[in-house]
């Protein structure tokens with residue numbers, strides 16, 4: 001099946017309110033352009049260098065999402081154009097983004113990444129750390145970042161009960177933070193969860209944004 005058909009197929013299975021971020025990491029520009037011509041305008045990359053290069057080379061109305069771990073010394077390369085940064089896991093990172101966004105004259109939407117997987121290996125905050133971050137004076141004084149919601153990755157497992165439980169946990173974290181910090185702020189609205197293998201469960205559990213790569217572009221050649 002062609003990329004354009006796979007995009008259509010994925011989209012037809014998503015509620016209209018759920019945004020599709022097509023994860024194009026490791027994939028060449030011609031694959032992205034095929035998706036783009038099929039109407040897909042949001043793409044996700046997990047490496048700053050690849051994101052910056054693809055931004056240079058591809059149409060400027062593409063919305064680029066950084067979905068992977070971000071090092072503070074690399075923020076400056078994407079601050080001028082990135083549409084959303086999905087993986088905020090420290091106040092320090094958020095403050096560097098604020099500084100670079102200010103230089104670029106922008107406000108950058110960011111998602112707090114939560115460690116929801118029961119496995120050990122993934123980056124992310126827990127609820128207590130998120131509360132500390134959102135309560136800090138540094139965050140309150142930041143003018144050029146906007147917390148648009150939360151993001152998480154479930155455990156890579158066939159145990160759908162566990163995956164569902166992890167997504168439900170992220171949704172509940174979202175609700176708690178919404179009530180405590182964003183009750184009157186409609187811009188805190190995104191729950192970024194769901195990948196190729198688990199996006200249907202994520203949508204059932206309240207995802208507003210799915211990040212799908214291999215189902216659209218085919219398997220990647222190397223593990224990223």
Ligand SMILES: *Cc1c(COP(=O)(O)O)cnc(C)c1O
Nearest residue numbers: 023046067195196211212213214
């Ligand atoms: C690679 C990646 C995805 C997409 O993974 P697929 O299984 O190919 O859909 C989604 N989110 C993040 C953070 C990723 O790194």
